[in-house]
Amino acid sequence: MNAANEHSRSLWMEHPITYDSPRLPGDLTTDVLVIGAGIAGLSCAYELACSGHQVAVVDRGHLGGGMTARTSAHLAFELDDFFEELHSLRGEDACRQYYESQRAAVDRIEEICRQESIDCDLARIDGYFVPAEEKDIEYLRKELDAARAAGFADAQWVDTGPGAWSSGPALRFPRQGRFHPLKYLDGLVSSLHRRGATLFAETPIVGLEEKNDQVHAKTGRGGTITAARVVVATNSPFHLRIPIHTKQAPYRTYVIAGRTPKGAAADALIWDTLEPSYHYVRLQPGDAEDVLIVGGEDHKTGEAADMDERLARLEEWARERFPELGPITHRWSGQVFEPSDYVPFIGKSPGYERVYLITGDSGEGLTTGVAGALLIRDLINEGSTPWADLYDPDRLMLRGAVEFVKENVDAAKHWAAHLRGGEVSSLEDIHPGEGALIKLNGKMTAAYRTDEGDLKLCSASCTHMGCIVRWNRFEQCWDCPCHGSHFSADGEPLQGPAFTPLSKVEPA
Ligand SMILES: Cc1cc2nc3c(=O)[nH]c(=O)nc-3n(C[C@H](O)[C@H](O)[C@H](O)COP(=O)(O)OP(=O)(O)OC[C@H]3O[C@@H](n4cnc5c(N)ncnc54)[C@H](O)[C@@H]3O)c2cc1C
Ligand code: FES
Numbered sequence: 001m002n003a004a005n006e007h008s009r010s011l012w013m014e015h016p017i018t019y020d021s022p023r024l025p026g027d028l029t030t031d032v033l034v035i036g037a038g039i040a041g042l043s044c045a046y047e048l049a050c051s052g053h054q055v056a057v058v059d060r061g062h063l064g065g066g067m068t069a070r071t072s073a074h075l076a077f078e079l080d081d082f083f084e085e086l087h088s089l090r091g092e093d094a095c096r097q098y099y100e101s102q103r104a105a106v107d108r109i110e111e112i113c114r115q116e117s118i119d120c121d122l123a124r125i126d127g128y129f130v131p132a133e134e135k136d137i138e139y140l141r142k143e144l145d146a147a148r149a150a151g152f153a154d155a156q157w158v159d160t161g162p163g164a165w166s167s168g169p170a171l172r173f174p175r176q177g178r179f180h181p182l183k184y185l186d187g188l189v190s191s192l193h194r195r196g197a198t199l200f201a202e203t204p205i206v207g208l209e210e211k212n213d214q215v216h217a218k219t220g221r222g223g224t225i226t227a228a229r230v231v232v233a234t235n236s237p238f239h240l241r242i243p244i245h246t247k248q249a250p251y252r253t254y255v256i257a258g259r260t261p262k263g264a265a266a267d268a269l270i271w272d273t274l275e276p277s278y279h280y281v282r283l284q285p286g287d288a289e290d291v292l293i294v295g296g297e298d299h300k301t302g303e304a305a306d307m308d309e310r311l312a313r314l315e316e317w318a319r320e321r322f323p324e325l326g327p328i329t330h331r332w333s334g335q336v337f338e339p340s341d342y343v344p345f346i347g348k349s350p351g352y353e354r355v356y357l358i359t360g361d362s363g364e365g366l367t368t369g370v371a372g373a374l375l376i377r378d379l380i381n382e383g384s385t386p387w388a389d390l391y392d393p394d395r396l397m398l399r400g401a402v403e404f405v406k407e408n409v410d411a412a413k414h415w416a417a418h419l420r421g422g423e424v425s426s427l428e429d430i431h432p433g434e435g436a437l438i439k440l441n442g443k444m445t446a447a448y449r450t451d452e453g454d455l456k457l458c459s460a461s462c463t464h465m466g467c468i469v470r471w472n473r474f475e476q477c478w479d480c481p482c483h484g485s486h487f488s489a490d491g492e493p494l495q496g497p498a499f500t501p502l503s504k505v506e507p508a
Helices: 039-050 083-116 134-150 181-194 307-321 362-382 399-418
Strands: 028-035 055-058 123-130 156-158 170-178 198-200 205-211 214-219 224-232 248-261 269-272 280-284 289-300 328-339 345-348 355-359 435-440 443-449 455-459 470-472 477-479 486-488 493-495
Touching: 028 039, 028 214, 039 055, 039 181, 039 224, 039 355, 039 362, 055 224, 083 134, 083 170, 083 181, 083 362, 134 156, 134 170, 170 280, 181 198, 205 224, 248 307, 289 307, 307 328, 328 362, 345 362, 355 362, 435 470
Parallel strands: 028 055, 028 224, 055 198, 123 269, 224 355
Antiparallel strands: 123 170, 156 170, 205 214, 214 224, 248 289, 248 328, 269 280, 280 289, 345 355, 435 443, 443 455, 470 477, 477 486, 486 493
16 A cells, blocks of 8 residues: 555546556565655666666555655756755755756656657646745845856746736746656656566565675565665655654645646746745646646645645635636645755665665655656766765754754644644544544544444554654545654555554454
C-alpha cells in the first residue's frame, strides 16, 4: 500500500502506469537497488540503467502511486521558496547551483521524452510569478534581481500578467514546463524494461544493513535484496530515525481541477506571493476543452481538520479569476516536505557508505527528483558532482533553519497536549466513515468506524517516533504531524518515514 490508497483521486490517476508489476516473493541480487517508484526513483533507475548498471526497483505499493500521482506537475526552475530567500541564507553560489541543476532537470525530461518517444503532453511554457497584493510588488523586484544573479538571464519584468486574471505586473520566466506525470512515469517504466531493469510492486523494504561492501535490504515479504549500492527514493527516508527528519517539515496541500473552454485561460504556469501558502495554477490542454488546475491552502500536516472549507476557498478563489471555469471534476490533496534551508537533501545517506537518498522535495519535487537522479548517477559513476555540497544531506543547518524546524516540532507537541483527553469520550460518538482519538484503558487510541459500522482500533502512537497521529477526514487516513507519516484507517503505513503498521488494540 502507499498514498494511492488514500481516498481522493487526482486528475493524473485516470492514466495509471500500465505495466502490471509483480511482487518479489524471495531474494534477489543486483548491482543497484532503487527503493521507491516515484519520479525520483524511476529517474534514478533510468539514469543508472543507461550507464550500464543492472538495476532493480521496488515499491511498497503501486508503481507511481506516491506523491508523484498527487502533484500539479509544474516543471519550474524558478525556486518556489524564492532565490531572494536562498541568497540571504546560503549566498550566490548556492543560488547559481540550484538554478543550474533545476534547469538541467527540465532539459533532461525533454531530452528523455524525445529519445524514448514518451508522449506525456510535455510543453515548454512561460511561468509567471504574480503579486497576491499590491504591497508585494516590491518583493517581485527583489526576486527578479536574485533570479538574474542566480543565472536566470531571461527572467523578465512584465507590466501585465497572463490572461484576464492578472492585469498588474508580474515576473515572467521563459521555458518552464508542464507534463502529465503518470504518462511520463509510464514511459520511463517501459524504457527501463527495454534496458533489462526489473521492477517490483507491493514489496516494502523494512530494513537496510551494510556488510562486506554490500547492502542487504530486507523486504516485508521475508526476502533479502543484496546490492552494491542502494538509492532510497521513498519521498521521506524510512531508514533514518533522526537525521533529515529534524531538518524538514511536512505540509498537506490541496488541488482542484475543472474543465474550461479552450483559450479561456493561458497555457502558463502561474503562482502568487500569498503567505503562508501560495496559489499555483496551470492548464492541462484537452481536445475539445482544457482542464484548469488550481492548488494551495497548505497547512502543516495533522494540524487542520477543515479540508472541505479549504477546498471551497480554492474554488471560490479560482472562480473569481477564471469565471469560465466549469464544474470541478477532481479534488485531491498530497504532502510536501519543506526543507528548512529551502534546498532538498540529495546525496550519500548519513550513516552509510553505499546508500544514497533523495528527499526534501518542497513544491518542486518533480524537478528536484530529476536533478537528484543526475546527481546520484554522477556520484555513483564519477565519485563527485559540482552540485554535491549544495544538496549534501549531512550539511550543517544555519541558525534560522534550525529555528524553523524547532517551531514545527513544538507546534506538533502543543497540538498533542491539547488532545490529552482524546477527541471523543465514547466510541458511540464515532459515526460510520469517521475516525477520532479516544482514551481507552489510559492509552490514546486511533478509532475508526467503517461504513458498515465495524470498529478498527489502533494505538495512536506513530510507529516512527511515537507522536500522536490525527484523523484526516478528507483522505480517510491517519496523519502524523511530526514527520509526515500517513496510515490507512486501519493502521497500515501509506507514507513514510514510518514503515510498520500502528499496533492493533483489541476492543475491551
Ligand atoms: C498537491 C501537490 C502539488 C505539487 N506540485 C508540484 C509541482 O507543480 N511541481 C513539482 O516539481 N513538484 C510538485 N509537488 C511535489 C512533487 O510532486 C513531489 O515532490 C514528487 O512527486 C515526489 O516524488 P518522489 O519520487 O520523491 O516521491 P513519490 O512519488 O512519493 O514516490 C516514492 C515512492 O516510494 C515508495 N516507498 C515509500 N517507502 C517505501 C519502502 N519502505 N519500501 C518500498 N517503497 C517505498 C512509495 O510507495 C512511493 O511510490 C507537488 C506535490 C503535491 C502533493
Ligand atoms: S512520522 Fe515521525 S513520529 Fe510520526
